[in-house]
Structure formats: structure tokens, C-alpha cells
Amino acid sequence: MATPKYPGFDTLALHAGQSPDATTGSRAVPIYATTSYVFRDTEHAASLFNMERAGHVYSRISNPTVAVLEERVAALEGGVGAIATASGQAALHLAVATLLDAGQHVVASNSLYGGSHNLLGYTLRRFGIETTFVSPRDPRNFERAIRDNTRLVFGETLGNPGLDVLDIPAVAKVAHAAGLPLLVDSTFTTPWLMKPFELGADLLYHSATKFLGGHGVAIGGVLVDSGRFDWEKSGKFPQLTAPYDGFHGMDFEEESGTRAFLLRARREGLRDFGACMAPMTAFHILQGIETLHLRMPRHVDNARKVAAFLDAHPMVDSVGYPELPSHPDHELAKRLLPRGAGAVFSFNMKGGRPAGRAFIEALRVFSHLANVGDAKSLVIHPATTTHYRMSDEDLQKAGITAGTVRLSIGLEDAQDLIDDLGRALAAARKAAQ
Amino acid sequence: MNLDVDGKEAFAYTAAHAIDAARPTVAFLHGAGLDHSWFGLQSRYFGYHGRNVLALDLPGHGRSAGPPLGSVEAMADWVVRVLDSQGLDKAALVGHSMGSLVALECAARHPERVERIALIGVAYPMKVSDAFLEAARENRHDAFDMSTIWGHAAQVPLGGNPNPGMWMYGDTLARLERLAPGVLYSDLKACNDYAAGLESAARVKCPALFLLGRRDVMTPPRAAAGLAQAIAGSRTLQIGSSGHSLMAEAPDAVLDALIEFLA
Numbered sequence: 137m138a139t140p141k142y143p144g145f146d147t148l149a150l151h152a153g154q155s156p157d158a159t160t161g162s163r164a165v166p167i168y169a170t171t172s173y174v175f176r177d178t179e180h181a182a183s184l185f186n187m188e189r190a191g192h193v194y195s196r197i198s199n200p201t202v203a204v205l206e207e208r209v210a211a212l213e214g215g216v217g218a219i220a221t222a223s224g225q226a227a228l229h230l231a232v233a234t235l236l237d238a239g240q241h242v243v244a245s246n247s248l249y250g251g252s253h254n255l256l257g258y259t260l261r262r263f264g265i266e267t268t269f270v271s272p273r274d275p276r277n278f279e280r281a282i283r284d285n286t287r288l289v290f291g292e293t294l295g296n297p298g299l300d301v302l303d304i305p306a307v308a309k310v311a312h313a314a315g316l317p318l319l320v321d322s323t324f325t326t327p328w329l330m331k332p333f334e335l336g337a338d339l340l341y342h343s344a345t346k347f348l349g350g351h352g353v354a355i356g357g358v359l360v361d362s363g364r365f366d367w368e369k370s371g372k373f374p375q376l377t378a379p380y381d382g383f384h385g386m387d388f389e390e391e392s393g394t395r396a397f398l399l400r401a402r403r404e405g406l407r408d409f410g411a412c413m414a415p416m417t418a419f420h421i422l423q424g425i426e427t428l429h430l431r432m433p434r435h436v437d438n439a440r441k442v443a444a445f446l447d448a449h450p451m452v453d454s455v456g457y458p459e460l461p462s463h464p465d466h467e468l469a470k471r472l473l474p475r476g477a478g479a480v481f482s483f484n485m486k487g488g489r490p491a492g493r494a495f496i497e498a499l500r501v502f503s504h505l506a507n508v509g510d511a512k513s514l515v516i517h518p519a520t521t522t523h524y525r526m527s528d529e530d531l532q533k534a535g536i537t538a539g540t541v542r543l544s545i546g547l548e549d550a551q552d553l554i555d556d557l558g559r560a561l562a563a564a565r566k567a568a569q
Numbered sequence: 570m571n572l573d574v575d576g577k578e579a580f581a582y583t584a585a586h587a588i589d590a591a592r593p594t595v596a597f598l599h600g601a602g603l604d605h606s607w608f609g610l611q612s613r614y615f616g617y618h619g620r621n622v623l624a625l626d627l628p629g630h631g632r633s634a635g636p637p638l639g640s641v642e643a644m645a646d647w648v649v650r651v652l653d654s655q656g657l658d659k660a661a662l663v664g665h666s667m668g669s670l671v672a673l674e675c676a677a678r679h680p681e682r683v684e685r686i687a688l689i690g691v692a693y694p695m696k697v698s699d700a701f702l703e704a705a706r707e708n709r710h711d712a713f714d715m716s717t718i719w720g721h722a723a724q725v726p727l728g729g730n731p732n733p734g735m736w737m738y739g740d741t742l743a744r745l746e747r748l749a750p751g752v753l754y755s756d757l758k759a760c761n762d763y764a765a766g767l768e769s770a771a772r773v774k775c776p777a778l779f780l781l782g783r784r785d786v787m788t789p790p791r792a793a794a795g796l797a798q799a800i801a802g803s804r805t806l807q808i809g810s811s812g813h814s815l816m817a818e819a820p821d822a823v824l825d826a827l828i829e830f831l832a
Binding site for chain 2: 139140141142143147148151152153154155183186187188189190191192198199200202203204206207210211214215216217218219220362363364366368379384385386387390391392393394395398402
């Protein structure tokens with residue numbers, strides 16, 4: 137027998153998780169717009185409920201269209217499986233709520249999407265789960281913040297807003313030495329740019345709304361488990377390794393080994409919190425994933441051209457893109473992100489808020505909105521939008537300035553993007569004078 | 570449930586039920602490099618339907634202390650000592666791949682202790698390629714890759730998993746990567762070295778079911794024909810869609826066949 141080979145990324149992006157529909161022959165993934173599934177008989181029903189047979193019962197817990205997406209993302213990431221959720225935020229919440237109880241603690245990077253920061257820093261605190269935020273630039277910061285009650289280490293593969301590159305191998309080593317799993321938000325990198333499990337992360341999630349879906353048409357999240365973290369050996373997760381009254385005394389690890397986390401997350405988390413994904417959403421995101429391997433190189437190629445243009449522009453103070461030698465994580469990015477550092481980055485413009493306002497209003501190709509990872513190029517000026525109530529001093533504490541502009545580079549002609557930015561920067565210069 | 574067998578800790582999944590010697594028993598025996606959870610759905614079913622279930626982690630696998638036992642014969646005798654440890658006279662044995670050889674050998678060596686055997690994904694001889702053995706002996710990751718890829722039907726990476734949201738390749742790899750060095754090699758060598766198959770099959774007097782995946786490239790159905798002929802009255806059922814990992818690839822078909830066979 138010849139040495140066997142796994143299917144390539146591009147093939148998995150198109151096929152993983154789906155065979156042509158057995159009943160109709162449908163080649164595209166059918167949208168199973170159904171809440172529930174007919175049981176063959178009472179015995180079959182009882183077996184499905186008691187997890188003696190595989191299958192679908194109710195679409196909050198699982199759905200055939202959603203399952204294709206889950207399996208496909210798990211395949212692309214090299215995980216044991218996945219759970220699709222109503223949003224990326226729901227995926228983060230599902231991960232935390234599956235692993236942590238009140239009185240326990242998270243160590244998280246302080247370079248996070250604002251929504252994640254809110255969830256961890258404020259909302260989950262109301263429910264007794266505390267978070268210590270640390271600078272991700274030095275893995276020892278995570279180590280120093282770990283306490284006896286810490287149960288999770290968390291960061292973004294490329295952090296907000298400065299694109300800090302998380303040193304996953306080093307942070308995973310710190311987490312594992314303490315018997316803890318490392319969860320990463322992989323939204324900005326996608327599996328095409330980085331495979332966090334190969335670097336040592338244990339769990340990851342995506343806001344699938346962004347590059348996975350890629351077209352700005354659907355909100356969704358996907359939580360993926362590597363199956364590599366040994367919950368039993370850690371000894372810190374009775375949620376997975378001791379009988380649970382909330383599921384008929386099930387010991388999830390004993391029951392399913394590598395699938396323990398996903399089993400509890402699905403059977404408890406989707407059942408009780410209910411933040412499931414709709415089948416139409418899964419279909420939209422699957423359509424996006426089918427071209428992920430074609431889109432990401434173009435996103436990155438365009439981002440490089442735009443970053444180089446901005447870096448050389450006299451109205452621009454700095455560009456925070458890890459592929460530029462000026463970025464503090466330039467060397468780390470070369471090591472962990474050899475295919476590119478994504479297509480979302482910020483730059484700091486001269487001229488303060490008036491210049492920022494004029495810049496935004498002069499753009500014609502870039503769309504001014506609060507999203508990233510669309511096929512179309514997007515822009516936002518935090519000081520006049522999301523952070524407009526903040527003083528310049530407070531902005532600085534949040535790692536941004538009055539002239540910070542965030543771009544999400546799309547798939548348009550790169551020269552058109554550069555021309556658009558050039559025109560807007562000229563308008564900004566006038567406004568600043 | 571933790572067991573003491575030969576003074577060493579061993580583990581059997583019992584589907585959260587205490588063992589009751591008055592009830593019939595089914596023991597599940599996993600394949601090379603795997604563990605009890607490979608029979609997750611099927612073992613759970615029988616545990617909740619009036620049977621004692623002992624889904625075993627063979628020594629050196631899952632939660633059972635090592636080292637692994639180096640031969641099919643040693644594993645067969647160990648299964649009987651597990652029954653002894655629980656005060657059980659008899660059991661039906663359901664084995665997969667390497668575990669099917671263990672079930673076969675156990676039925677031949679201990680006919681008074683084995684009521685019936687279901688052999689899933691079985692072949693005889695169960696020869697392992699030199700490249701696979703060598704990779705396992707050197708604890709190289711490509712041994713896990715070979716086990717994963719050859720262990721499933723060719724359509725698996727492109728098809729849908731009956732278990733929603735799970736990626737079969739990833740799940741198999743994650744299990745194999747948890748193994749202590751040398752365990753997979755020990756298992757594969759035990760399969761490769763097992764030479765008593767036909768003689769043992771001729772000694773089997775209990776009912777036997779062969780459950781084979783038509784798309785199995787590791788133990789293709791034709792490779793089980795000799796054994797099936799050697800066991801008088803055995804039945805063979807082929808599952809068209811499945812490769813070697815029948816319990817994962819065709820969980821309902823396997824369960825339905827076992828329900829009928831063990832009734």
C-alpha cells in the first residue's frame with residue numbers, strides 16, 4: 137500500500153461534511169429548514185434522547201445543514217468536531233460556560249475585540265466568573281496571572297486593535313504547565329492563514345460572520361475542539377470528568393473521551409442557553425467557505441499593497457500591520473503566519489478628529505460600517521464612531537488615537553483601493569489645515 | 570468503573586450501571602490503539618437495555634494501566650480475568666479489529682465463559698504492512714495517519730458523519746495521539762503475529778456474527794471468509810457504506826445487527 141494522504145485544504149473547503157443528498161441527489165448542501173425530526177418508533181426516540189444512536193432530534197441541538205458546517209470547519213482546523221452558534225460571541229460564551237463555574241477565573245489577553253472584553257470583563261463577572269487581562273506580548277504575563285481557580289487561558293490569534301500576534305506555542309506551554317486549556321479566537325486568521333491546533337491551542341472559535349462567511353450576509357460562530365486536552369489528567373474540570381446531575385449522571389470524559397468538551401457544550405450549552413445557528417445561516421457560511429482558499433490570498437495580497445501605500449504616505453503616522461518591520465510582532469508573524477498577517481489592520485493618521493471625519497466622508501469604495509472580513513473593503517474611525525464619547529486621553533488608554541482608522545481590506549482592485557485612500561487622505565489634510 | 574485485574578488498575582465503561590451477576594453481560598473489545606469510547610453509542614445502548622456492559626480499556630489503553638499485552642492470546646486470557654474480577658460466569662464478546670481476534674481467541678480458549686461473539690472488521694491473517702509496523706515501532710506520527718486514513722472508507726473525509734458535528738479523522742487522530750509510545754506498535758505486532766486464527770475458529774462452538782464493512786481497506790470482507798467458513802453456523806453481514814471504523818461510520822447498522830444477534 138502506498139503511504140496514504142489526507143485530502144488537501146481546498147478539497148476539504150468544498151466537500152468536507154457533505155455527501156450528495158441520498159434522497160434527492162442534491163449536490164449543493166440542502167437547507168434543512170425544519171425544527172424537528174420524525175422518530176421511527178418509540179424505541180428509536182428513546183435511543184436518540186439517551187444518546188444510544190446518532191442523529192437529530194431538535195434543531196436547537198443539531199441540524200443536518202448546520203452539521204455540515206460544523207464538520208467542515210472541524211476538518212479545516214484539524215479538530216475532533218465543532219459546534220456552530222448564533223454568533224462568535226455565542227461561541228465564546230459557550231466555551232466559557234461549558235468549562236467554568238461561578239468563582240472561577242480566566243486569564244485573557246488584553247488585546248481583544250471589544251465585545252469579548254465586555255463579556256469577560258463585565259457581563260460574566262456578574263455571574264461570578266472573573267477575568268484578569270494581561271498584555272499578550274510576553275507569555276510570562278499569562279503565567280503570572282494564573283491562580284488556583286483559573287480554568288482557561290484566552291487570546292486572539294491577531295489581537296484587537298493593534299494586531300498583536302499571540303505566541304501560541306509559548307502561551308500554550310504556560311497554560312498546559314498549569315493544567316489549563318488555551319482557547320483562541322481565530323477569526324482574523326482563518327484556518328487558511330493559521331492552524332492554531334498545530335501550534336498548541338486546545339480550543340478555538342471563529343466569528344464566522346467575518347472571513348469564513350466572507351460576504352457580510354450572515355451572523356454566526358463556530359467553536360472547535362482539538363480533542364488534545366486531557367481533562368482527566370488535568371484534574372481541574374469535574375464539569376467533564378465527574379457525573380453530572382444535569383444530564384442523568386453522565387461523566388462526559390468517561391463517556392466519550394476526546395469528545396467530552398463538545399458533548400457537554402452541545403448537550404448542555406445548546407440545550408440550555410440555546411444560542412444555536414439557523415440552517416440558512418449555515419448555508420450562507422458554507423457558501424463562503426467554499427472559496428476561502430481563493431479569497432484569503434487575495435485579501436492578504438491587497439492588504440499588503442494598501443499597507444505599503446499607507447506606510448509611505450506623509451499623512452500617516454504609523455501602520456499597525458505585522459508584515460511591516462515596524463510592527464513589534466514582525467518576527468513572530470513571520471514564524472506563525474507565513475502565509476500572511478490577515479487583511480484587517482489599523483493606521484494612525486495625522487490631523488486628529490476633524491481629519492478623521494473628513495477622511496471617512498471622502499471615501500467612495502470603502503464602506504463605513506462596523507464589521508470586518510467582508511469581500512468588500514470596510515473602514516471605521518473609532519474616535520468619531522464607536523469611541524466618540526471618549527476623551528483623547530481615554531482613547532490612548534484603549535490603544536487608539538484620535539487619528540486611528542481601522543481597515544478591512546476586501547477583494548476589489550488594489551489600485552482602486554489605494555486611489556480611494558489617497559483621495560480621502562488628501563481631504564483629511566485639507567481638513568487638518 | 571475501575572477494576573483491579575492482576576493487581577493493576579483497569580477500566581471498564583459500564584454505562585453508569587452497577588454490575589449485577591444475575592444479568593447477561595456484553596464485553597466490548599476495542600481495536601489497535603483505541604479505547605472503550607470507540608463503542609460509545611453501542612455500549613451505552615446495551616447498558617440501558619438490561620445488560621451488564623464492560624466496554625474495556627485493554628491494558629495500556631485509555632484509563633487502564635500498562636504495559637500493553639503483547640499477544641492476542643494474552644489479551645484473551647486477560648478478558649476472562651476481568652470477568653473473574655466481577656464474579657461473572659459468562660459474557661457475550663463484541664470485538665472490533667484487534668479486539669475481534671481477542672474475542673475469537675477467547676471463545677476458543679474459554680468456551681465455557683463466552684456465550685457468543687460478534688467480530689466487527691475482522692480479517693485473518695490480520696497482516697500489517699511493513700511500512701505501517703515500522704512507523705509504529707518508531708512512534709512516528711505517520712503511523713497514526715495510516716491508521717486514520719486506512720481505518721475509514723475512502724468517502725469519509727468528504728462525507729457526512731452520522732454523529733452531528735464530529736470529524737471522524739480528527740477524532741481518530743486525537744485518540745491515537747494520546748497513546749503512550751510503543752502501544753500502537755505492540756497492538757499491530759500482536760495482530761500481525763497472531764497465527765492461531767483458523768485452529769481457534771474451528772474450536773468455536775458458540776454463535777458467531779461477522780460484521781464487515783464493504784469499503785474496508787484494512788480488513789476487506791474477503792479477508793474474513795476463511796474464518797467465517799471455519800466457524801460452524803456463523804453469520805456474515807456486510808455494511809455497504811462502511812469502511813473499517815464501522816461503529817463510527819455506520820453506528821445504527823452496527824447497533825441494529827448487535828441487537829438482533831444478542832437478543
